[in-house]
Amino acid sequence: MRRLGVVAAVVLSAAAVVPGADATTASATPVCGGLDHLRIPASVMSLPTTGGQVEAVSVKTSVVSGQTVQYCQVDADLFPVDPAAPHIKMRVALPYGWNHKALMFGGGGYNGTIPDLASNVPFGPADQPAPLARRYATFASDSGHQQNPAVPPSLDGSFGVNDEAVRNFSAGDALKKTRDASLFLIRHAYHATPHEIYFAGGSTGGREALNVAQRWPDAFDGVISGYPAWNNLAEVLDLGYLTQVLSRPGAFPGPEKQTLLYNKVIDACDGLDGLKDRVVSNPDACRFNPRTLRCPGGADTGPGCLSDPQIDAVIAMSTPFRWPYRVASGETQYPGFPFLSGADMRTPFLGFGTTAPANPMPVTSGYGMQYWDQWVKYFLTRDPQYNSLDLDPRNPGKWLGRISYLSTIQDRNNADLRPFARAGGKLLLLHGAADELVSPFATNDYYERVRDVVGPGQTRGFLRYYVVPGANHANFGTPAFAAGWDSLTALERWVEKGQSPVNPVVTDLAHNRTRPLCEFPAWPRYRGGNPDSAASFTCAR
Template sequence: METFVRSLNVNRCLLPAAVGVASAFLFMPVQAHASNCETLTGVSLPGNTTITSAQTLSGNLTINAVGATANSTGMPPFCRIVGVTRPGPNSSVNWEVWMPASGWNGRYVQIGGGAIDGSVNVSTLAARVQLGYAAAADDGGSTGKFADFVNNSDRQLDFAYRAYPATHDNAIPLIRTFYGAGPQKSYFTGCSEGGREALLMAQRYPTYFDGIQAGSPAKYPSHMWIGNNIWLDRLFSNPANALSVQQINLIQNASTAACASPATGVVADPRQCKWDVSSLLCTAGNTPETGTCLSAAQVATMKQVLGRNGGAHNPRTGKMIFPGVNPFSGLTGLFPGSNATDSHIQYIGSLFYNNLNWPWQDYNFASDQAKLDALPMAKAIETINPDLSAFAAHGGKLLMWAGWEDPQIFVWDTVNFYDYMVRHNANPVDGALIDLNYDNPEYPYGKTTPSEFINPALKQRFAAASHAAYGRAVDATSKFAKLYMASGVNHCGGGPGAQDFIAQGMNGSLTQALINWVEKGEAPEAIPVSKRQNDTATGAVKFSSLMCPYPKSLNYSGSGDPLSSSSYTCQ
């Protein structure tokens, strides 16, 4: 792989020795040091970079950027830098850096992308600048068109991992020149593809950011799109298994009714839900065609699909390819599965096989997965390394989060990966104890010996010790990385759960918890969240709740207002 410029991570040397001094400095407004924004066109930048525009803007603006347009009102004066970096001869990584002309809070935030990128998120840049951040975003080196990846290794590698450090390496010297000092603290935030990029930075560039927020990360595309697209399509292509929209809604409504709080309509934690899809089996006098019950074949199919132990498996080895989905919300549109023009099938074809018309219908789940995993791009784009020791040694803090009802990147994948990290952080003795009672599916996260092959008597004898060992490993991991679970939330938002922590951006409670952890040393525990009208940042509050750090679970205390977070605990 190519060598990349990493020498400009200069913002670390400016930290005051005392945390209290650092925190005080961060909230003192900083004025621009350069005579004006336009002089930044002459800054020497790394990585075959060209600045195409540098201008001071303010007021009510319509901003046109690569792949995006945003209307922003009341913008304070800020410096907008537009540039392009070419890590390879066929590369074109478009990025922008926005810096408030005054009132900078001393922080830098880099914004992750989504889907296959292809646009610069200028609306989020505007929101961050209004909050006093110096901010950057890029297009991932992508045009947003799958066809442009085909036989273009530069675009593939840029999207996989080269674009994001390149943006950082250009943003930092621009910030230093404009303000006369680099950022006191640097953050990366993203969800979905942006969550993959967030994990990428923690794993491959561990000294670049002090705090990283990774939501529902699309960390394992070679398994993810096979498991929740092609496998589902294969399963539901059998007419006996296929579900109608009415039946999908039936599954969602029945499971939610069985497990949700009557007050909020939200399932607090699927691990506490004992609902069984068998309860929807048609009885005498009813048929699946009514949409009010499921046939025996449909019930059997859904048992394969649902839950942590469901999902796609290798039929030869039994090894999990990708876990199952939770039944409560967001399933409409997921089934019956994929089709020939599905974007996720094109993702695999363009990035891994250089063929948009690859014969996905013939995919052999017993033999083809290992071949796909071995492809160079599959390796380049995955972010499943559980070893964050370099990031932790740097002092970095990682907050992952996921919605318990994510129907796109099935939430058990995120949970399983965090458990993989926990297991990695166990000492050898605790690791062996964890493995004795480790029920997390292997796919490849986790242990090498499936727990079903361990003598049940041995498991029972050491169950308490195994649980204690797991707890110690969680404690070790939680010193630098935590996973927060959002009850009733779908993929990066949506669903019946409380989610104002998303709508409020950098002012949201999750991001504020990350900032407090990085800048004040305050490790987060339960994080307050609210369900607001229309899921906006300012809508009327319908109820408040908590986001719990995994593996803790949200629990009603048994008394008090069920619409108030004060009546809940994380246990």
């Protein structure tokens, strides 16, 4: 238990309200009745709030991972400093038979809803229980704003008009506020502080996972970061550029052409890992040229080819986007997406979408295009009527200063994780090689930055990074490889027993096959035998 000094303030404050609360009175059964309408003092949170209050307490019985779990659900609001800012709505699940551990979940997209506390970690396994079924106390928040039900889930950026709400979401302030308040409630319920505290999140939640390791290195013992959108401002600028490219006349490749592209990439690159299984395990060797699909004369002559504008759009998506100005975060580019991303008709809404971007932005356009539209309207211009297609991210004009400022909040790019490592923290980092919403190339970049700053040997002492071939963003739709790995058990063993991951195996949840989970930059190469067994592969460089 390495956080005794860190949680001292929380413990002392909680002890002032719960006399005699210490290890000798610890219980595995939550005391729910004493939490109803409990006031949460501002002093238990290390960042500014005006306190909080429990709004509802109920005892629930749910089937989680096939197990019947009884737990106390606590809903609370944390109050802002700015009266105009939204509350942070948070929730804690306090199981009966508590294992004396806690886990915080990150969100997704623009957040705005509280994650399901009975869910699993990113790329979680199908054959192992979710954290709540393991009797973790789980907690999360909406990150400080509430989703408009009239907007597609996780795509409501309207809170961006308020500075405190932006910091709660983009800078991650709501994470620490929620963590501190949750520990206060856990101590009240069990008369004990958790032995270990973990964090798990993917996409926006993956950025949040890296954020807590960067900003509060003592706050969590172990972190699982899946497909993290860590350089959020950089990616938004690329998404804005791609939105403009895809909105050009004739540039948008419809679903049939997306499927054509996907199949041709598979045909060209599938066997480069030694096995034709419709999973490209060696993407660095893939040198597909979309111009081989050019229609005669470059005109759009049907679903069996790509026109010149469509080829230009595909190339733009797979090419690094660089902007000709400086932003305060220091980022200079976004690395683009693999050819496999978004080209599969099975996952259109996260990649290209099914219709071209337009004004107003269709809900059938790509997720990233809708994300850009909300960002321009609420974060950048703070004008809901602004046409996001009118803003050129290569030449933003009067908006450059605002873009630069937002980069300091949205790009969580501190690669110096030595304080986290010194505190004993462990980090598992995962990304799908065919991610269509957050580029795996960006995560490669962040990992390499950490190695450059910390050093290769020291980095391996606290960090493992795995790229999963064929996996897309969050196993959305029907990916070529639906990744499932028991990362939580691996993290527990590393944190609690000092046993780092050794030869981990990832399962394809959709096709009943396994592959070795190779440390980046290695990839699984087929060496003969049962093609559905990880034992038939070796990690190659």
